[in-house]
Amino acid sequence: MPPSTTGALPKTPTVLVVGATGYLGAKVLQAMAGRSDVVVRAMSRRAQSETGWVQADLMDPASLDRALQGVDVVVSSANGYMKETIAADFVGNRNLIEAAARAGVKRFVFLSIVGCDLAPEVPHFHAKKVAEDLIRGSGIPFVLVRAPAFLDQADDYLANGLKKGRFYGIGDRDIRWSYVLTDDLAVCLAQAATHPDIEILNNTIDVSWSDGPRSQRDLSRIVAEVTGKPASLWIIPWWVLRLAVHPVRLFSDLGYDLLQMFLFFRTGKFLADTSLQRRFFHPPPSARDAIARWAKRKGLVDQVQE
Numbered sequence: 001m002p003p004s005t006t007g008a009l010p011k012t013p014t015v016l017v018v019g020a021t022g023y024l025g026a027k028v029l030q031a032m033a034g035r036s037d038v039v040v041r042a043m044s045r046r047a048q049s050e051t052g053w054v055q056a057d058l059m060d061p062a063s064l065d066r067a068l069q070g071v072d073v074v075v076s077s078a079n080g081y082m083k084e085t086i087a088a089d090f091v092g093n094r095n096l097i098e099a100a101a102r103a104g105v106k107r108f109v110f111l112s113i114v115g116c117d118l119a120p121e122v123p124h125f126h127a128k129k130v131a132e133d134l135i136r137g138s139g140i141p142f143v144l145v146r147a148p149a150f151l152d153q154a155d156d157y158l159a160n161g162l163k164k165g166r167f168y169g170i171g172d173r174d175i176r177w178s179y180v181l182t183d184d185l186a187v188c189l190a191q192a193a194t195h196p197d198i199e200i201l202n203n204t205i206d207v208s209w210s211d212g213p214r215s216q217r218d219l220s221r222i223v224a225e226v227t228g229k230p231a232s233l234w235i236i237p238w239w240v241l242r243l244a245v246h247p248v249r250l251f252s253d254l255g256y257d258l259l260q261m262f263l264f265f266r267t268g269k270f271l272a273d274t275s276l277q278r279r280f281f282h283p284p285p286s287a288r289d290a291i292a293r294w295a296k297r298k299g300l301v302d303q304v305q306e
């Protein structure tokens, strides 16, 4: 079914944030907090003590039907592949999209991944591509927000390494790929939920930095500039990843998935195009600006050098 572009939002839309307890999802929730022009409903499988939360499971369609009652906009960054099972990314996302269509949701904002359609060999990239296709075919007006690599992570191995004077990297010093800071990504997802310009609908929008993809040598140099502390590069070479990828599959689905992902990065195709980001969201920050904010928050500098 072709997606509609006529689904205007009510004056105070109800937005369901799916994945709201996650590292990124909590930032999306935070980016919408305190706004008087939206009613925010947050979803988790676990009961939460605060008001505004609804309990539902991506694997349980009936629970999704309940969670979606009265919802105008869905924003989802939920995933299962990182901590549990990739079934949530395939079956769970399909359940959510079907339930959203049944509920007559007016806008579906989905967090996807840059280049997910170029890497069928990376399981969680493929899951995003399958979900994107289901959304495009659902008839629900949508905004697909595609993220590149997160500079920051919940368990921030990069910041932890830098505290020991080491920049931990994967592959080599020179191949470039795109990055984003999750604080900035969360703001874009929140903006997409209620963006007043209906031209935003049915677009796929990459979110990254204004000055393009970066190599790990670039990143370590910028980190050294903003912190005033040079770090030595500690890189796991490509050949180790190539040797490990098949044995790892025997005991870790996530390990296999991530190794395949890094081997895809090696192709040089993990690149964001920020033209629609510039049009619909705030101007993308430069790599230096994003890295400076991250370094400051991680306590890598007392005072970021201007």
Ligand SMILES: NC(=O)c1ccc[n+]([C@@H]2O[C@H](COP(=O)([O-])OP(=O)(O)OC[C@H]3O[C@@H](n4cnc5c(N)ncnc54)[C@H](OP(=O)(O)O)[C@@H]3O)[C@@H](O)[C@H]2O)c1
Pocket: 018, 019, 020, 021, 022, 023, 024, 025, 026, 043, 044, 045, 046, 056, 057, 058, 059, 077, 078, 079, 080, 082, 083, 084, 088, 092, 111, 112, 113, 124, 147, 148, 149, 150, 151, 153, 154
């Ligand atoms: N790391 C990167 O470099 C990178 C790059 C590009 C894109 N991404 C994408 O960014 C997102 C990361 O989000 P995050 O950091 O917030 O993830 P996270 O910390 O792993 O949290 C996962 C979230 O998904 C929810 N969830 C999982 N299974 C569920 C189920 N069966 N039913 C309902 N909810 C379920 C969890 O909710 P409950 O446990 O509370 O139910 C939780 O809120 C992912 O979509 C990932 O693919 C990551």
